[in-house]
Amino acid sequence: NAGVTQTPKFRVLKTGQSMTLLCAQDMNHEYMYWYRQDPGMGLRLIHYSVGEGTTAKGEVPDGYNVSRLKKQNFLLGLESAAPSQTSVYFCASTESGAHTGELFFGEGSRLTVL
Amino acid sequence: AQRVTQPEKLLSVFKGAPVELKCNYSYSGSPELFWYVQYSRQRLQLLLRHISRESIKGFTADLNKGETSFHLKKPFAQEEDSAMYYCALRNQAGTALIFGKGTTLSVSS
Numbered sequence: 001n002a003g004v005t006q007t008p009k010f011r012v013l014k015t016g017q018s019m020t021l022l023c024a025q026d027m028n029h030e031y032m033y034w035y036r037q038d039p040g041m042g043l044r045l046i047h048y049s050v051g052e053g054t055t056a057k058g059e060v061p062d063g064y065n066v067s068r069l070k071k072q073n074f075l076l077g078l079e080s081a082a083p084s085q086t087s088v089y090f091c092a093s094t095e096s097g098a099h100t101g102e103l104f105f106g107e108g109s110r111l112t113v114l
Numbered sequence: 115a116q117r118v119t120q121p122e123k124l125l126s127v128f129k130g131a132p133v134e135l136k137c138n139y140s141y142s143g144s145p146e147l148f149w150y151v152q153y154s155r156q157r158l159q160l161l162l163r164h165i166s167r168e169s170i171k172g173f174t175a176d177l178n179k180g181e182t183s184f185h186l187k188k189p190f191a192q193e194e195d196s197a198m199y200y201c202a203l204r205n206q207a208g209t210a211l212i213f214g215k216g217t218t219l220s221v222s223s
Binding site for chain 2: 058
């Protein structure tokens with residue numbers, strides 16, 4: 001089992017460029033999440049999904065879009081990257097209901113926007 | 115409002131010393147709280163949850179509703195405990211976790 005896999009692991013973008021981060025999980029989890037980790041700011045929830053075809057906004061959704069077309073995949077898109085989006089992005093997943101406390105995280109994707 | 119506060123960015127202790135990582139929360143109703151840990155070059159992982167009342171790697175955490183706190187404690191720190199620690203709170207809808215800003219624990223010999 002690979003668990004939660006994020007691609008790419010590193011990316012450098014210029015301001016205004018677009019990109020998509022892919023998260024894949026092989027645990028048949030219902031819930032998936034995208035967080036960003038910034039020094040001094042901790043982990044902040046961007047968007048999440050409670051099932052295939054659903055998405056919801058988290059604490060810091062502006063500038064990002066997401067899609068969950070397949071249960072195992074959760075995509076995070078940046079349509080027009082800004083330097084403020086320089087961060088480490090973490091995907092996580094969990095079973096639904098009482099198990100939502102135990103999140104399984106990916107290794108992170110480090111994005112730099114110049 | 116739902117909020118998790120970890121007041122210390124960095125906590126430095128010597129090996130063998132007691133450790134207490136502070137976590138305070140704001141929540142309406144009965145909260146569900148967790149501690150996550152991120153060791154160097156490893157994935158973020160669950161350390162313990164308050165409903166389990168368990169001790170993991172010598173760490174314990176007690177929910178104190180009166181003080182709205184969920185401090186993480188260990189009587190004798192080890193060098194391998196050095197890591198980033200996050201306190202987390204399940205949101206009101208039960209669909210996601212809200213994390214604090216994290217505390218870096220540094221244990222030196």
